Amino acid sequence: MPYKSREKSKIIPNKPTEDQPQEKSKKTPQLLRGMKDILPEDQHYWDFISRRVDATAKTFGFGRIVTPVLEETSLFVRSVGKETDIIEKEMYTLDDKHGSSISLRPEGTAGVVRAYIEHGMLNRPQPVKMFYYGPFFRHDRPQAGRYRQFHQFGFEIIGDKHPVLDAQMLMMTYVFYQEIGLPISLQVNSVGHPECREDYKKVLVDYYKKRKNSLCEDCKNRLQKNPLRLLDCKESDCQVLMQDAPQTVDYLCEECNEHFVSVLEHLDGLEVPYVLNPRLVRGLDYYSNTAFEIWPEVYNPVEEDKDEDEENKEDKDGENANEETEKNIEPVKPSSQSALGGGGRYDYLVEELGGQPAPAIGFAGGIERLINEIKMRHIDIGQPTPPDIFVAQLGDEARKKILKLFSELRKSGFQIAESFSKNGLKPQMEMANKLGVKFTIILGQKELIDGTLLIRDMESGLQETVDYDTIKDELKKRLANHGVRKNSRSTNRSSDNLS
RNA sequence: GUGGCUAUAGCACAACGGUUAGUGCAUCGGUUUGUGGAACCGAUGAUGAGGGUUCGAUUCCCUCUAGCCACCCCA
Numbered sequence: 001m002p003y004k005s006r007e008k009s010k011i012i013p014n015k016p017t018e019d020q021p022q023e024k025s026k027k028t029p030q031l032l033r034g035m036k037d038i039l040p041e042d043q044h045y046w047d048f049i050s051r052r053v054d055a056t057a058k059t060f061g062f063g064r065i066v067t068p069v070l071e072e073t074s075l076f077v078r079s080v081g082k083e084t085d086i087i088e089k090e091m092y093t094l095d096d097k098h099g100s101s102i103s104l105r106p107e108g109t110a111g112v113v114r115a116y117i118e119h120g121m122l123n124r125p126q127p128v129k130m131f132y133y134g135p136f137f138r139h140d141r142p143q144a145g146r147y148r149q150f151h152q153f154g155f156e157i158i159g160d161k162h163p164v165l166d167a168q169m170l171m172m173t174y175v176f177y178q179e180i181g182l183p184i185s186l187q188v189n190s191v192g193h194p195e196c197r198e199d200y201k202k203v204l205v206d207y208y209k210k211r212k213n214s215l216c217e218d219c220k221n222r223l224q225k226n227p228l229r230l231l232d233c234k235e236s237d238c239q240v241l242m243q244d245a246p247q248t249v250d251y252l253c254e255e256c257n258e259h260f261v262s263v264l265e266h267l268d269g270l271e272v273p274y275v276l277n278p279r280l281v282r283g284l285d286y287y288s289n290t291a292f293e294i295w296p297e298v299y300n301p302v303e304e305d306k307d308e309d310e311e312n313k314e315d316k317d318g319e320n321a322n323e324e325t326e327k328n329i330e331p332v333k334p335s336s337q338s339a340l341g342g343g344g345r346y347d348y349l350v351e352e353l354g355g356q357p358a359p360a361i362g363f364a365g366g367i368e369r370l371i372n373e374i375k376m377r378h379i380d381i382g383q384p385t386p387p388d389i390f391v392a393q394l395g396d397e398a399r400k401k402i403l404k405l406f407s408e409l410r411k412s413g414f415q416i417a418e419s420f421s422k423n424g425l426k427p428q429m430e431m432a433n434k435l436g437v438k439f440t441i442i443l444g445q446k447e448l449i450d451g452t453l454l455i456r457d458m459e460s461g462l463q464e465t466v467d468y469d470t471i472k473d474e475l476k477k478r479l480a481n482h483g484v485r486k487n488s489r490s491t492n493r494s495s496d497n498l499s
Numbered sequence: 500g501u502g503g504c505u506a507u508a509g510c511a512c513a514a515c516g517g518u519u520a521g522u523g524c525a526u527c528g529g530u531u532u533g534u535g536g537a538a539c540c541g542a543u544g545a546u547g548a549g550g551g552u553u554c555g556a557u558u559c560c561c562u563c564u565a566g567c568c569a570c571c572c573c574a
Binding site for chain 2: 030031033084085086089090107136138140141142143144145146147150151152218221226229234282283284339340341342364365366367368369370392394395423424425426427428429430431432433434440442444445446454456458461463
């Protein structure tokens with residue numbers, strides 16, 4: 001990163017041409033469009049999500065599966081659907097060295113289903129419950145909450161079509177967001193099995209054809225290409241038409257209808273709140289019957305906590321008050337990308353991909369979007385804990401010895417920070433302070449000779465000489481005390497704030 | 500893929516058609532060769548790339564690239 005080319009050089013054109021051989025470019029390499037680095041300081045969000053996914057999956061008895069990022073192109077064409085935008089224009093597709101077409105996965109279900117078939121999972125107790133998280137790729141134009149490499153997690157239940165499984169999947173999804181503390185709404189619909197859907201499509205197209213003139217340009221296209229999408233157009237004229245448009249649920253066959261009713265009954269029994277959304281359709285071809293999405297509740301930062309203690313302000317609470325008001329005023333843009341995730345049944349996909357028929361249901365959620373929401377709403381995900389202690393040294397001899405101490409303490413399970421390459425004590429203390437460690441151990445000439453160490457309590461600034469050999473016990477004792485003190489302190493503090 | 504806005508140091512911002520492109524934070528060093536959360540002093544570091552107009556462009560124009568926003572689509 002520190003490297004910077006002074007030379008100004010021509011940008012290599014995007015399309016590699018023959019007359020542009022592998023001339024060395026002096027241009028500093030750059031992130032590919034739509035890609036994003038996840039830096040150390042953001043890592044705790046990602047850790048948090050993966051912990052939550054793991055925990056939720058575990059309590060529902062799901063096993064993790066990791067499938068490759070690269071698959072045969074045909075896997076996605078056959079599952080996601082030839083006609084979809086994802087396949088038509090958004091896949092990263094390339095020829096491997098033998099000329100077969102391979103693609104970066106644009107979504108997760110296809111790979112899981114492929115694995116289900118390939119490993120004969122139909123011989124396991126059914127249904128098989130699996131979850132995943134990882135990177136996915138779509139060559140779309142980047143935008144808020146939309147990247148070309150993005151991350152999703154997902155849950156899949158393959159091998160049974162009982163409506164209780166739909167309900168379980170919905171509950172699991174709901175619970176996942178609930179336990180994070182994110183207010184969401186669960187939007188539910190049924191699109192029926194393929195025949196119902198075809199019937200419905202016909203009726204829908206008929207309906208719109210008669211009113212074609214008042215449709216927007218996009219919708220005229222959709223009428224041809226993807227009629228179900230007519231239902232979520234944002235144009236006001238189209239929205240008016242939508243009001244009276246036929247609804248999927250009215251065109252379900254008896255079986256699909258029963259299934260859907262049963263799912264909803266189970267949901268009611270579970271007391272999982274949901275919103276029946278007859279206009280909800282999903283973009284991928286393989287969905288059938290139950291379809292659902294997770295929408296974040298509209299975020300309204302202004303409403304948060306408006307205290308009316310204007311008068312107090314002048315007197316005592318200079319800093320605290322400022323901090324708080326700052327937080328509330330901080331401008332937060334609501335995300336325009338509405339869905340945090342979505343899912344549904346895919347009863348015909350396993351068969352479509354050449355396996356024995358096996359009905360299934362799944363969900364996939366976007367991690368970047370979820371993290372956005374978490375940040376926007378200041379949801380508590382726990383703070384990354386600083387290291388316990390810092391070891392500081394003065395002089396070359398001390399440096400040698402401190403390295404050994406570091407290694408011993410590390411083995412004993414302490415979390416230690418250091419800054420071995422620094423010389424003065426001051427920069428080391430600064431570092432210790434910035435990191436927020438509780439204690440700093442100092443080893444200089446004097447201590448080297450005496451066989452002692454200095455322990456400095458970073459909060460109080462008090463320091464004490466201790467015998468080198470007793471350091472581990474000393475630290476253990478002090479860290480234990482510190483924990484207790486800190487806890488009692490922090491409860492005091494919070495009550496102070498409340499009053 | 501379509502449209503709109505934008506591009507100055509690691510970050511946040513400033514400036515001007517004209518000498519050396521400023522400030523804050525951060526980083527590094529010093530005031531103190533053994534002490535952090537304070538102060539002071541100093542240093543490193545930038546006009547996204549290419550072309551054009553001009554005596555002179557970071558500023559004006561074009562192209563490219565990237566970012567943001569909306570559409571499309573979706574997570």
